[in-house]
Amino acid sequence: MDIRIENLTKKYGGQRAVDQISFEVKTGEIVGFLGPNGAGKTTTMRMITSFITPTEGSISIGGKLLEDHADEIKKHIGYLPENNPLYPDIPVIDYLEYVAGLQGIPKDEIFPRVIEMIRITGLNPEKHKKIGELSKGFRQRVGLAQAMIHDPEILLMDEPTSGLDPNQIVEIRQLIRELGRHKTVILSTHILPEVEATCDRILIINRGKIVADGTSELLRKQASGAEILRVRIEDGEPNAIFKALQGLASTSQVGFVDGQKDRFEIQCHAGSNAAREVFQLCVQQKWILTEMIPFETKLEDIFRKLTTN
């Protein structure tokens, strides 16, 4: 099922939380929704899940307008809201059975489906515990389980790894990748490495507007073409090395690193890579090249550039 958003707007009083955004998510794509806090990510997700209605614009899912077919479409959506709200007094297995029933799973399929979901999410040892007794990591798994138990075609997750420790983050990410295969997934997060690790495409939203839409390579290319090379060259005279590096065809700028005499930062011309020339230069001049580290423009920097103004 694909998701099509056109000119979606949500106003609160005079403020536009979401301002005329349009994008598409194709079937089977995993899209990362990035943005600073308050940018409109959660509001957008809430509109797609039909928790709140838009002020303007339209949402189409699987070709059908959400506002006309909400009851039908909701059956195909699995949602993990921010802060993963759950009922503390109910045992895990009872809760999942309840959700399964509510989402329309036929009675005789409920129990096997629940057991399967518990197995996949690794909740088996905890299945009889009350949700309030679980640790945050396990509660997040319950959240994932309830979002996926009815095998929805669309999965919306609002900050699924927030508050988890690094180990739990890896586990949840793996679960998402596994369970999200063949599904249309929108994942909203602050954690940039997470987006690169799990998503096919990135949407950056700021102050209610979309400021970037594309794969991470595309975004990098758009942000800046320059590659940065950090080298350490020994056995030479620092100024001579500096001048020689500057003289290379593919370098546009050279600088010393942190006041060290043998480390240099080279900015290459757009589209070219100075690595080979640096190496050959060192061979020529009989300098020893001990370090060569390429620096790609970090997603963090692209994010900062697009969202601070």
Added chain:
Amino acid sequence: MHTIWILTKRELGAFFDSLIAYVMLILFLGISGLFTWLYGTDVFLIGQASLGAFFSIAYWTLFFFIPALTMRLLAEEVRSGTIELLLTRAVTDREVVIGKFLSTFILITVALAFTIPYVITIGSIGNLDVGAVICGYLGLLLMSGAYISIGMWASSITRNQIVAYLSALFIGIFFHLLFGMLASSFTGFMGQLFNSLSMREHFDSISRGVLDSGDLVYFLSLVVLGLFLSEVSLARRNINV
């Protein structure tokens, strides 16, 4: 319909999981038992084979207990954020409201069912007017329905359970007591108006054994109004989160 039943079952389960149901049942039955059999205007004081004593005390205990049951129905879901998950599932707002209403109603019915031994006991020691007893229970059930509905609406307008409880009581006291009092201070049209709004009036009327359409309309209107207003409250989220 099946969805509503799933919601009802879950809500009932929640009442028992959180021990509210047990506490309420014990208190209700304890107080009812005390004032029906042992203290105040109890059966033995009245000296007649009727459950009037029980109905009189239940008229008030239910009034205070029902808002305590309904106060968490929607307020807690909104406060904890679980409302977001509930309303984005394949259910309508209406089904949620009806499901929660039914669950509380069933709980009250269970509480009242536990007083059947009173009926059996009195029936065995005197000449019991069964019709009056049935009408008395019917009156209590209808009154409960109305207060559950009002209580749920009170729970839907706030995140704070205490505010929900007090609001329900505040609204309830008008129907339960004040309209009746106002009715006796006014004559003519105003008097009749307050009379028709007074819970005492309609409850007594049913307890007498007369099933008047006016009484039924009164109770059902309150039930429907409360449910409708609750649904409206849920729709507020589209204006302001």
